Amino acid sequence: MSTTTTASTTAKPPQGEMQRGLKNRHLQLIAIGGAIGTGLFLGSGKLISVSGPSIVFVYMVIGFFVFFIMRALGELLLSNLHYKTFGDIAKDMLGPWAGFFVSWNYWFSWVIACVADIVAITAYVQWFNADIPSWLPALVAVVVLTVLNLQPVKWFGETEFWFAIIKIVAILGLIAVGIVLILTRFQSPDGDTATLSNLWEHGGMFPMGASGFVLGFQMGIFSFIGVELVGTAAAETENPRKTLPKAINSIVARILIFYVGALIVIMSVTPWDKIEPGKSPFVSTLAIAGFGLAAFAIQLVVLSSAASSANSGLYSGTRMLFGLSKDGHAPEAFASTSRQGVPTKAVFFTCVFLFSAIPLLFAGDEVIAAFTFVSSMCATLILFTWGSIVVSYIVYLRRFPEKHLASKFKMPMARVAPWLVLAFFAFIAGTLIYGDDTRLPFLAAPVWFLILTVLWQLRKRKLQREGRPLTASIPTIAHPLDETQ
Template sequence: MTSTETASSQQPDEVPPEAPDGGMQRGMKNRHLQLIAIGGSIGTGLFLGSGKLISVSGPAIIFVYLVIGFFVFFIMRALGELLLSNLHYKTFGDIAKDMLGPWAGFFVSWNYWFSWVIACVADIVAITAYVQWFNPNVPAWVPALITAAVLTLLNLQPVKFFGETEFWFAIIKIVAILGLIVVGVILMATQFQSPDGTTASITNLWTHGGMFPMGISGFVLGFQMGIFSFIGVELVGTAAAETQNPRKTLPKAINSIVIRILIFYIGALAVIMAVTPWDEIAPDKSPFVATLATAGFGLAAVVIQLVVLTSAASSANSGLYSGTRMLFGLAKDGHAPSKFAMTDSRGVPKRSVFFTCVFLFAAIPLLFAGDGVIAAFTFVSSMCATLILFTWGSIVVSYIVYRKRYPERHASSGFKMPLSRIAPWLVLAFFVFIAGTLLYGDDTRPSILAAPVWFAILAVLWQLRKRRLIRDGRPLTGAIPTVPHPLDDE
């Protein structure tokens, strides 16, 4: 143990004592959280995966995103009310263990950590595709290796640095999408004709086979990878634990989800398919880049390509941050080795960072195992979508228990979940539907069939960990304080 690391004692696997905010620092400001909330909902699934989604669903993808966005909003409102009901909650794992039991905290936290490892691998795969757009001769392993190394260095910095980095990453993504929407509107207003004779018009949304050209089957298939596009929206819940004044900033960040979905998903994809008919969009390329290139804006297409590359890096950076914080929480609860609960003098859980980053290099062999970058991306993204359903489901189930167990907290909450009696059950029914769509698709079925194996492994690991904790006379999990949080007085 170095002099700059904090731990509770020299005994192995002993949980360090509670430090203010768990040893980490509340170094992020309101502007950081707001932009992280926006950036978290604009990820690789939108920039790269939407090409394939459009190819299987056509313009119906607009309705797919509307439906998913509708339910995501309720998930986030449930999470917001839970987090603000007790500011001692740091992660979804804290909520799950408090509402459902120690086993739930173990399952949710390790599952969320693993899902972000997979998501980061998907982002690295996407970055490789973007780099090869500039130069197809670049070996696939080179950008993957460089990206994994850079991400490791970024996450060894204090949380304030992370917040500032994501702030500017998010601004780049926002400006790029808004710019694309403006360009698309201008092209439609001037009835621009592409080199192949296609005229930019809003009517392209329904004149190429209708809004549902693939029928109900195509609409249903759109939900498979569509759900992956929204992974990361819950990151605002993790970041809130290191944010100043979460009672003011968190509600603002969550309530802005609706407008973000309408602009960045519905608006952007509608413009893309209006400028370039859906049946002319290549499934293995970013439609954002292809649209500008088709319209003759070669330089703009290059700029957008750089932006989507930055977006993938931003998504991976956010995922790595979230995963390391979850691992930190697991160690605090005794559900992971205590060395992962150590922080340096700047409040960075660097051992959690190093351990998590090791798995990022799995992207390198994955690039050579399948039929190409898009095939690799589809596999890891569908696996991640399967795991995130469990995380989101834990939030909703925890909310149902919270509302029954603490009716007084719900009654006094200043940020109640709308339709709190029926919405959680509707969301859970929607998750069952999503699981069905994943089983329905040939390329996504393996991921959901593999999920029970992962949870069986977690069950075995939990029993082993539980026996050790009992043998050592330690609690099955860390306690959640019920006394007022210092920030409640602000």
């Protein structure tokens, strides 16, 4: 009996299916790396200029709600290991149309996020040499990302593992250096003394008032895009029941250390009003403090961070496209995989759209302007994705109360938290409309959903004419990974 079970859980899946090639260490570091992205390294400079030290509270508030989103996702995924993505969850809880909308929207949001990351990569490369034409690093980035995502999933996990290690060491190193500078009351060439009092001595913790604090949520939400990646990666993880709860529960500690801790140190070493919005505060802080070589090293780190974020986004987007094809919601070709279980055609199709980063670089006066536009658009779309997770959880709670009671990974405050999260999303939508540079991207989002509506009606009629189901069914039998339990 045991021999049969072991074989069933470790054997390679048949041709046309993805493989569970991610190990525990991969998923844990993917979870950490997903929370440390381009929004923190590049976007935090713009956020600090808008909100001042209150940005610390912005990240704490967003992190609080993101934790509940992830707990909802975790309970849903573990309620049925046949779920591959939250697109599967949406179609099972809300209907075939929801699976279509959620999956295509998530694919598109990651295309936009990857474009934002490529824009950031261009900014980082030009820090080393301003004479490098902006199209060149963008082109190289797209080619490298394509090659990386054509490798077996275990290599994706290994790449993200080391990318995450680099980011963790860099941020912890910056925090350690900052603490030393604060304790020794280091004085910069401009005469600024490193001290915690810099947080409140330059206009207070809320120098821009309530409006500045509210505006901080616009791009702040973009910094957290990617935390849900562990939900997609869990479908290719060897033991999700053990590893997924660990990855999700570590979110609070990650936010406190990598966001709150790092930004407190940065604004203590360098007064917030002297941090340039168009540059990475991680680099400029060390440069102002006189650590030129360290600033150079950090610049390499933030460059690798943007590459990591884009790599993760491309991985997640192609897996969504693979799932759409399996459901009959995308061309059948995207469901084909290589012998290593990689959806190669989905990878190539997605990568084509990344080239849009090149003309976008010439559309704005500054790189940060282009980054702000695409990140705001992405933030708008991710609200729909996260909202689908929360709404699906509400339906799950009503439809399957016995599964919730039996769950070993229950969402805290299950009856109240989902509604609080949805109210928070409404607030975020308001901030995106309120901001001058985020209003247009937000108002452009309905055009995308209108396109999705038309595409769904066309696909639905095609499936009905062919006598096919509107979506692939989700198995309700025990998953092979649960056979030993």
